[in-house]
Amino acid sequence: MMSVLVIGKDSQLAQCIMDCEKNFPEIDFSYKDSKELDITDEKSVKKIFEDYTFNYCINCAAYTNVDKAETEPLRAKTVNTIGAQNIARACKVNGSILIHISTDFVFDGEKKTPYIEEDYTNPINVYGKTKRDGELEIEKTLEKYFIIRTSWLYSQKGSNFLKTILRIAKERKEISVVNDQFGSPTYALDLAHLTLKIISSKSNNYGTYHYSNLGKISWYDFALEISKTWKLDLKINPIKAKDYITHAVRPSYSVLDSSKAQKSFNIKAIKWNESLQKCFLNYN
Numbered sequence: 404m405m406s407v408l409v410i411g412k413d414s415q416l417a418q419c420i421m422d423c424e425k426n427f428p429e430i431d432f433s434y435k436d437s438k439e440l441d442i443t444d445e446k447s448v449k450k451i452f453e454d455y456t457f458n459y460c461i462n463c464a465a466y467t468n469v470d471k472a473e474t475e476p477l478r479a480k481t482v483n484t485i486g487a488q489n490i491a492r493a494c495k496v497n498g499s500i501l502i503h504i505s506t507d508f509v510f511d512g513e514k515k516t517p518y519i520e521e522d523y524t525n526p527i528n529v530y531g532k533t534k535r536d537g538e539l540e541i542e543k544t545l546e547k548y549f550i551i552r553t554s555w556l557y558s559q560k561g562s563n564f565l566k567t568i569l570r571i572a573k574e575r576k577e578i579s580v581v582n583d584q585f586g587s588p589t590y591a592l593d594l595a596h597l598t599l600k601i602i603s604s605k606s607n608n609y610g611t612y613h614y615s616n617l618g619k620i621s622w623y624d625f626a627l628e629i630s631k632t633w634k635l636d637l638k639i640n641p642i643k644a645k646d647y648i649t650h651a652v653r654p655s656y657s658v659l660d661s662s663k664a665q666k667s668f669n670i671k672a673i674k675w676n677e678s679l680q681k682c683f684l685n686y687n
């Protein structure tokens with residue numbers, strides 16, 4: 404039996420890991436929410452690892468509000484950078500393997516072909532910078548880690564673009580969505596499955612990986628497909644990012660190349676619209 408600590412129990416990703424549990428009977432899961440374990444508190448993080456032995460730790464906890472991070476940079480850094488450092492140090496002392504989730508927002512979006520793991524990082528907002536610095540802390544501290552960069556995460560759980568569109572469709576008849584920022588949506592259940600596949604395969608291909616669903620689309624394309632799939636009565640208008648004012652700037656292109664993860668962990672990445680369909684069928 405392998406013991407796995409999942410930090411950030413209420414995150415959409417951890418909730419999806421729970422949904423995958425039954426497929427991995429060889430794993431014994433422990434979950435901690437932010438009240439049980441605040442990752443910014445070094446002593447509490449140390450204590451959790453002293454009290455129990457974990458073969459793996461999956462860190463789903465993060466400061467994920469991209470716009471709010473611009474006005475709360477210290478808080479974002481404390482969670483995304485110092486929090487990651489606290490977890491990496493505790494994993495080091497206790498010999499636990501860390502699976503940490505990072506983001507496409509470590510890139511500036513200037514590239515025109517899918518980003519590979521070795522591409523130069525150059526975050527253009529506070530969230531991306533604090534996440535990139537969290538990656539650096541892990542790389543400095545640990546040898547046995549997997550950093551998985553993902554993008555545009557959605558599911559039935561938590562807050563995400565899909566749920567925002569479904570909510571807005573109940574309140575309004577019309578919406579404008581940005582059509583000149585491109586990326587790949589990722590169904591959190593697919594990412595959850597990948598993290599558990601890494602553990603069950605006992606892979607020692609440590610390092611940084613990209614993982615998203617396949618395809619390049621804009622937020623506008625994503626909204627249209629959501630509307631079509633859920634049969635929403637919602638008129639969706641395309642809008643340029645420059646005309647849609649947000650606190651944080653976002654990369655105009657952040658498609659991730661998932662080939663390294665597919666090869667290393669023997670998984671097949673799924674097309675974004677097929678995964679959206681799967682999410683629809685699972686949605687209740």
Ligand SMILES: NC(=O)c1ccc[n+]([C@@H]2O[C@H](COP(=O)([O-])OP(=O)(O)OC[C@H]3O[C@@H](n4cnc5c(N)ncnc54)[C@H](OP(=O)(O)O)[C@@H]3O)[C@@H](O)[C@H]2O)c1
Nearest residue numbers: 413414415416437441442464465467504506553555556561
């Ligand atoms: N969402 C996306 O589109 C996206 C895209 C790329 C990468 N990612 C990354 O994927 C991972 C999972 O994202 P997600 O969307 O599943 O996250 P999420 O649903 O936004 O949840 C984040 C979780 O982190 C917890 N948390 C915040 N501060 C904490 C602290 N100090 N100590 C312990 N827990 C704390 C929150 O707990 P409370 O709710 O109790 O505060 C919340 O449960 C994150 O690393 C994120 O950066 C997300």
